[in-house]
Amino acid sequence: MKYSKLFPKTIKQVPIGAESVNHQxxxxxxxIHQEMAGVYTYLPLGWRVIEKISNIVREEMNKVNGQEIxxxxxxxxxxxxxxxxxxxFDVLFKLKGAGDxxxxxxxxxxxxxxxxLAEYVNSYKDLPLHLYQIQTKFRNEPRAKAGLLRTREFIMxxxxxxHESDEDRDEYYKIVREAYLRIFKKLELPVLITKASGGTFSDLSEEFQVVTPSGEDTILICSKCDVVxxxxxxxxxxxxxxGVIKEEKAIEVGNIFPLKRAYAEVFNLSFTDKKGEKKIVSAGCYGLGISRVMGAIVEVSHDDKGMIWPESVAPFRVHLVGLDLEDKSVMEMAEKVHKLLEAEGIEVLFDDRVGVSAGAKFADAxxxxxxxxxxxxxKTTEDKLEVKKRSEKETKFMSFKQFLEIV
Ligand SMILES: [Zn+2]
Known part of the structure; x- marks a missing residue:
């Protein structure tokens, strides 16, 4: 992708009212672009990150026999x-459709x-069933804030x-809990599994919390054992x-909990078991905030110059910065490296702008x-590329082949 063609370009000004790091x-x-408080458009760079987070989640959900709907x-x-x-439900968005x-x-x-499911599930043979979606959700938040951390419209x-029984449900709960830990490891997001009340959903739940000063939750971490x-x-x-507990601000990026039986009773989601007896299903719900994860990653992975994306979800893997591009031979070399990298399956953002200073290009990168x-x-020669990792300070020189080995 050529940066000259990318929509939109970076801006210098901090957006008005943006207090949190991820928003700024x-x-x-x-x-991202804010349309109103708590409502955003995902622009090309942001959407690439959202898609990558979604795909990591999707892969792990499929591994635990989830079927996507x-x-x-x-x-x-x-x-x-x-x-x-x-x-x-206190933040429910209600509206009137045709016919009032x-x-x-x-x-x-x-x-x-x-x-x-009440229409399809009749027998124990229809269970277990694990269905998931990646979907836009709404909360009528009175105070949407902190960028992607608390929004009115979000992707989850x-x-x-x-399941047939609570035992089966609890077995599966452990399996999904492990899948969540694998997801957050891939996202390089340090999470603490936190015990919480179920609120509107159920009696007990576990939250996956990321410690950050922008977080709205307060969690208590035991100084002696691993209880949070x-x-x-x-x-x-x-x-x-x-043991003594210390308080930290945190943002919840995932939440898993058994569901109350009341839902199955209200909608008559029952089945006939092996003995021919009618039973109510046992169920669990497993949420993960896709867009909120994007905000949380920025909160924990940035410095005073900008964001530092983990490789698993970065919008591109390589930022190819072309300098002295007025010189035709330099432009040709940069274009050649761009093509070679893409031929190796590496996603590249190529800053091909002519007449923009080195300082401005480095600041954007x-x-x-x-x-x-x-x-x-x-100064570049083909066997001496100037390579710098965003997360490190020093610049290294290496051949194209050596670079391919490290990525
Ligand atoms: Zn303890």
């Missing part, structure tokens, strides 16, 4: 009235998936798993070992935060 850097680097954004209000959440019908913009999808992965608890439910000392920077200039 993602807007300035041209990854896509449920609607628009829900019948009637279903939400049946569960009582039409009135009790109550509609809901889904913040979660129990009200869709339970009635859906939610997996719903249905959400402050909402905790006392002053560790409930496990009595640091702001955008692509893992490897290669500089091509008058």
């Amino acid at each position: 850097l993602l807007v300035r680097a041209g990854f 896509l449920m609607p954004v628009l829900h019948p209000g009637e279903n939400w009235k049946k569960t009582g959440r039409f009135d009790s 019908k109550d509609l809901v913009l889904g913040p979660t999808h129990e009200e869709i998936i339970y009635p859906l 992965k939610d997996l719903y798993a249905f 608890i959400n402050k909402e439910i905790a006392g002053k000392d560790c409930s496990e070992c009595g 640091d702001l955008i935060g692509i893992p490897y920077r290669i500089v091509i200039s008058k």
